[in-house]
Amino acid sequence: MKNVTNRNIKFSILDERKIQKIHEASIDLIERVGMKIMGERSLKLLHKRGAKTDSAGITRIPKKIVENAIKTVPKNIKLYTRDGEPYINVDGGNQIYFGTHADQLEYVDPISGEIRKFLKKDTKTMCKIADYLPNIDFILSVGMSADVNPEVQSQITFLETVKNFKKPINFSTNDIKGLQDIIDMASVVAGGLKNLQEKPFIFNYCEPIPPLTHPIESTEKLYISAKNRIPVVYMPYSMMGGTSPLSFAGALTQNNAEILVGLVITQLVNEGAPFIYGSMPTIFDMRTTIGSYGAPEFHMLIAAASEMADYYGIPFYGTAGCTDAKVIDEQAISEVTMEIFSTMLSKANIVHDIGVMDHCNSVSPELVVLSNEFIESCKYYNKGVNVSKEDIAMDVIEKVGHGGHYLQEEHTMLNFRNIWYPEYFSRKIQNPDKSEIKNLVKEKIKYIIEKHEVPKLDDNILKELDKWYKKCGY
Template structure:
């Protein structure tokens, strides 16, 4: 029977001590890769109808603008090139390629502790996007993003428990040569975090140099191919229903180099995708199915993420509205389609239309992040830091997003109902033999660590205590934590001899 004897002395100290001792990973209340999938906005019959509509779109409409290499690969696999230049995909071809697609993808970190298992409904949150501005929370100004800003974002993300991967969240606008920008992006991200990194390439011609850089970081090509810790975020389509010629060539080069790919379809409902939520999902699914055929025609079983990534428009203006409830529904519906195919998938959530980390940003980011997690989305991209519908990135918002995602992950975990969870023996001991409350009990102390998530910066003090604390505010506290993190050396920095080799071979802009 649980000990329910009164603990008048030392109770608060005991609770503080319990909280100070970190739990082993499997006992933590939240962690990367927890299973979602409890939220399902689409019925089973809806999933089937979307699948059949996507197959019809591929067979009857098809996609245009594939590069010559892609036309050759796809027609040899069974696609049909029409007189109008569009490639059409028979349903049997799509089903055949789905049958050989990789369903057990693991995205590796440079440190294996950060590996991401994308099977089933396992959920991971991280950054993404290509913001061209950084949000200055002090002046409320948007300035051009720099390579140092990107490196700082990587260093911050490396220290945040609930940010599980770093896909490049902003463009290094101070590096004007595209080749050098692509290479320095990899350097800045990998020198800042040992978590999995996602990046893009401007041209296929830049990929061999990027692979050489990655081989240097990994310690050799064989080591890289065994555990590729960078993936290619590839917008291989230009919605509606066109291949992005240059991006497809990049994708082919990355596949040859052993790099996992994110097949990213990013239509905008009401602009480059149908305005209806179901229609936007149908088009995104059709385009990504074309990507599955493309990848597996070239390299059967190559690791690829099914990146249905449709966005929402504010139909009054045509502007993107990433913080809307419609966006949250789109993302959750896409996650269900990933599970329908049993494919590892990713989509966008956590985007704020708000320009600053304020109350609007909070509700916008929380709504889609919670729904994405509950739907079991494997890779929740753009989950923290993104403002102004992807135009601005904010380091403070990234830090606040770690707290926000912690609460979202607790929702993903859900409610366990074991015999111990039902707590009848604890109730009996408390009410019949004990003090009549649960404060300080062994059961409470245990659950305090294993069941409850506590914000790092979110303030739960009473108004009186808050005044005694000096009336702390979220954003200034986030700035203080940012400065504290950036005052420490990067835990991911390269050994001196490897860094010297890299700098001899490439023009690295970070000092």
């Protein structure tokens, strides 16, 4: 099991009264205003329990159905390595885990500095880097390689990822069929669907379409995930003033209602199916018309949304370590550092988008490596202050006395390794005239690419996966 630092600092955006008001408004939205829900299988289950769909296609779900789903959904999530070793465990505490992308639309090449289309070969590089870094706990396989047939991008990216990455894999698919294909591929690696269900090393990611719309692609992905008992994230990405109200409480309420509808569907399909609450309420920048990934409001609202998930006792899927900047500059570092710090203080559990740049168009291995360093520093901040007798160390203070020093004390020798010592940030007595960090990061990436070996899958498993490559035309 990975050694995880729990949060020891109290921090909140919402108080109990605010959480309750957002919850009640969300229930009213679901029950009175309703949602546009598509997908015959999901609607049939909803209607059987008492939901009604009007002639305009708007479905209204009674409060009791939502309340029952909140009761039956698991309050903890366990994810494993592809070899069945426990790795991520969210059990209602303050555990936090971070993940990056195995692929994206564009790739910020760490050696040449070129920003180009993401290619199939880059997935192996991203996987090796994420596999090596101790603070990157999972990877996202999203199906975006430019040199792969779009009809099988999701499947091919997953195959490349599972071959080159041993930690948990978060995946999304470009279509409904791809989801079942990936579950079947993962079952091969796990030694069967039953083994995969007992020790899942994959979890699915899907989204509704704000405002208040759940297309068939979303409901079917929820349905298939729940039927197979594969953990699923349901995460609306809304832009205030564009696809959600331009008010914090309004955006949180709308997103919360959309997530709860996804939760209801999974529990109606398979009571007790694992579900992860995700929310991305950002701003719609009126000057540029982009949904910002670096806006302070975005990350404050993510922290607030994590408190809504905590209210329901459901694991939360957050966002941090990303930037609107296209290159690693002052903006990128400022945004990424602020986000990771905010997320560390929040109640988020499983946090994605580390190293994502340019409004989620590209991924940068260099930014992933730097973020690993930021995360490590924040883990030390997050330890907080203990006040045991040993920590107060009154006997040591008395022994050293007035005007003395602690350098030769046993207490110092026993505790100096509890301090964070950075790998890249400089604390030299005499600093050079220019930054050394960029070259250090590049050298680290070269080292990982050349030296780090991800354990090879069993030959029999690789033969079975090769059949999937052929089935996909590769």
